[in-house]
Amino acid sequence: MRTRMNREDRRAAILDSAIAVIGERGFHGFSIRDLAMRCAMTDAGLLHHFGSKTDLLLAVLDHRDAQDEDAIAALFPREAAPRDRAEMLRVLAAIVARNAERPELVRLYAMLRVEALAADHPAHAYFVTRDRLARRRFAELLGPLSETPERLARQVLAAMDGLELQWLLEDRTFDLVATWNETADRLIP
Amino acid sequence: MRTRMNREDRRAAILDSAIAVIGERGFHGFSIRDLAMRCAMTDAGLLHHFGSKTDLLLAVLDHRDAQDEDAIAALFPREAAPRDRAEMLRVLAAIVARNAERPELVRLYAMLRVEALAADHPAHAYFVTRDRLARRRFAELLGPLSETPERLARQVLAAMDGLELQWLLEDRTFDLVATWNETADRLIP
DNA sequence: CGCCTTACCTAGCGATCACTAGGTAACGAG
DNA sequence: CTCGTTACCTAGTGATCGCTAGGTAAGGCG
Numbered sequence A, B: 001m002r003t004r005m006n007r008e009d010r011r012a013a014i015l016d017s018a019i020a021v022i023g024e025r026g027f028h029g030f031s032i033r034d035l036a037m038r039c040a041m042t043d044a045g046l047l048h049h050f051g052s053k054t055d056l057l058l059a060v061l062d063h064r065d066a067q068d069e070d071a072i073a074a075l076f077p078r079e080a081a082p083r084d085r086a087e088m089l090r091v092l093a094a095i096v097a098r099n100a101e102r103p104e105l106v107r108l109y110a111m112l113r114v115e116a117l118a119a120d121h122p123a124h125a126y127f128v129t130r131d132r133l134a135r136r137r138f139a140e141l142l143g144p145l146s147e148t149p150e151r152l153a154r155q156v157l158a159a160m161d162g163l164e165l166q167w168l169l170e171d172r173t174f175d176l177v178a179t180w181n182e183t184a185d186r187l188i189p
Numbered sequence C: 001c002g003c004c005t006t007a008c009c010t011a012g013c014g015a016t017c018a019c020t021a022g023g024t025a026a027c028g029a030g
Numbered sequence D: 001c002t003c004g005t006t007a008c009c010t011a012g013t014g015a016t017c018g019c020t021a022g023g024t025a026a027g028g029c030g
Helices: A007-025 A032-038 A043-049 A053-075 A085-100 A103-115 A124-145 A149-169 A176-187 B007-025 B032-038 B043-049 B053-075 B085-100 B103-115 B124-145 B149-169 B176-187
Strands: none
Touching: A007 A032, A007 A043, A007 A053, A007 A103, A032 A043, A053 A085, A053 A103, A085 A103, A085 A124, A085 A149, A085 A176, A103 A124, A103 A149, A103 B103, A103 B149, A124 A149, A124 B149, A149 A176, A149 B103, A149 B124, A149 B149, A149 B176, A176 B149, A176 B176, B007 B032, B007 B043, B007 B053, B007 B103, B032 B043, B053 B085, B085 B103, B085 B124, B085 B149, B085 B176, B103 B124, B103 B149, B124 B149, B149 B176
């Protein structure tokens, strides 16, 4: 009665459940045993695919980055032609709308970002790099609209992350995109 | 060579270390043993003062609330006389300035707020209540400035929390209060 | 000084942790 | 149909988890 999947499918299934479990309990808080049972297998079976708990976490992050690469590239076009304010608000709204469709991912990143404040957390370096990159991208995007794009980028990112977290806290009972649009309209000159 | 403290002092010392430890690793991630060693005692000794890990967490939250009560009351005066915009910005700046002096507390609440998204987390109910209360207080405060104070309160709180988290992520290398003031000036009509 | 409360200890409980060694059986290739 | 690969298992490892029972000694009070 045991089901045997090929490497690729099984890994994808595990990574998918890992997003939920780590998002709920954090890296320190979840156990490989728990995650394995959610995938209807044993912890030893799971570790056959991902050698250690740390490797699993990094695989989750890598996997997500690979999946998101195209979407991000589409949202941040290379030829950074100067745009008008309305177009930028549309780009930001698209980012938030995309996140609104992936609450488990928003939750995962919210959880890991706080956990990874600790320098010895396995995802610490990842989030330092990731956040710096995000600030740079937003600063480039917002450059034409502000004389201090770095500061504006920080504020925009902070408001976005803060709103998304609050959206989770309130059980997604308010319209994230609409609220964001109102915020962005106030925040961006 | 063992040091024996009176109940009150020992409890205070433990709660103080607990703020740091839980803020670093989360409720699920820290161990009573680790915390006890940081206080130069055994886990059994610690559990003599706080019966269980859950009780300890709730004691931390209670203790903080008790300490903060006066400060909060001072910042949100009861007689909610209508004020002008400048005065409100001053109140918000005072809140952020107070938090800027307590980074371990900001970190603790950031960690627990995300962890407590899970309905079975021991602080879940606490944070649901706390956040609702915060939104109500801010909505009352901002009432005179907006026709939709609830929505504005949400956005202000989100921006504040988001900025504080980013401030921790960037190792407090930017001026939190100044950045907040710029944000608030843009956000509040 | 003597006594009683109690802060704190040692020792140990069963459960669970991440992880390993070695075996079994399902699948794809030939 | 056969055979090699490998997905996945059982059965453990020592470490650590939260927590308890029962003892020891430090301090305040008379």
